[in-house]
Amino acid sequence: GAGLPNVGRIAYLAEMAAVQLSGYDHLILIDAKAPVSFFAYPDKKSYLVPDDCELHDLVTLEQDALKSLDALVAAVGATDTAPKLQEAKRPKLASGKLNAEKIAQAVGALLPDNAIISDEAQTSGLKIPFHTAGAPKHDLLTLTGGAIGQGLPVAVGAAVAAKNRPVLALVGDGSSMYTIQSLWTIVAEKLDVTTVVMNNGSYAILNIELERVGAEKVGPKALAQLDISQPGIDFVSIAKGMGMPAERVRTAEEFNSALENAFREPGPHLIDAVVPSEYEGLKLKALPYLLNSLDKIPNSIAKALKNKLAP
Numbered sequence: 001g002a003g004l005p006n007v008g009r010i011a012y013l014a015e016m017a018a019v020q021l022s023g024y025d026h027l028i029l030i031d032a033k034a035p036v037s038f039f040a041y042p043d044k045k046s047y048l049v050p051d052d053c054e055l056h057d058l059v060t061l062e063q064d065a066l067k068s069l070d071a072l073v074a075a076v077g078a079t080d081t082a083p084k085l086q087e088a089k090r091p092k093l094a095s096g097k098l099n100a101e102k103i104a105q106a107v108g109a110l111l112p113d114n115a116i117i118s119d120e121a122q123t124s125g126l127k128i129p130f131h132t133a134g135a136p137k138h139d140l141l142t143l144t145g146g147a148i149g150q151g152l153p154v155a156v157g158a159a160v161a162a163k164n165r166p167v168l169a170l171v172g173d174g175s176s177m178y179t180i181q182s183l184w185t186i187v188a189e190k191l192d193v194t195t196v197v198m199n200n201g202s203y204a205i206l207n208i209e210l211e212r213v214g215a216e217k218v219g220p221k222a223l224a225q226l227d228i229s230q231p232g233i234d235f236v237s238i239a240k241g242m243g244m245p246a247e248r249v250r251t252a253e254e255f256n257s258a259l260e261n262a263f264r265e266p267g268p269h270l271i272d273a274v275v276p277s278e279y280e281g282l283k284l285k286a287l288p289y290l291l292n293s294l295d296k297i298p299n300s301i302a303k304a305l306k307n308k309l310a311p
Helices: 014-021 065-075 100-110 128-132 151-161 182-188 204-212 220-224 235-241 252-264 281-296 299-309
Strands: 026-030 054-059 115-120 138-142 167-172 193-199 246-249 269-274
Touching (some): 014 299, 100 128, 100 167, 100 193, 100 252, 115 128, 115 151, 128 138, 182 193, 193 252, 281 299
Parallel strands (some): 115 138
């Protein structure tokens, strides 16, 4: 957030991550492992460190990262060097039919100071880091292992650990169903958690993965496994059945008002945000070809294209 260094996230899609990491001579690991893709794909590299980049383990997982960084700063004579900090800058609230980016704009515009975001919005959350970069200081907790379903339990844990801080859980409709009982815990423990369900009626992230692994002639039964619109899930009824105030929104104006009210009144809230899938139809079909082209076009163009898709 504002007043802190702007730390970019490595993209989820391996091809985009490779573009981000290209052009560097050295990669320094601090309390981290070398970057690899979440999944293995046919004829694609999983190890994302460029071949011409030298890898350095400055601080291992078992060592003290902060003390090591202090020692490094002293060793290179940078104790008086001021870091480049993110300026305070909130996006404007959007209007019209709701979509994922308009939700990200509202989060950036309305996020309270010292909030905690549990981000498991999947394909609907690609623009969240961009629109929250200049918001007040906050913590961002994200998926690290590739398995969905952790967003709501992480929000519960954050709210229990930091009872004086507002928590915002951004979850996909499909992933939320893995651990939907977390809503009951939020109510039972009277936790200050606002849950936003990005409701696009499908496991959109899995549709993308189906295309990326090169699956051909996918039948209707396989596709039905990734469709959760028949029957549709009534998240408002589910939440209210567990004692949580909830509402469904379809426009940016409705979402802006609902989120502002939830932040104003501490406690459990759920917003069922009906949005279109970010990748569907021809856009979904074209994505694998687009990703495969990134390493074949000039690096500057590839990075600009990556930033357009996932800033």
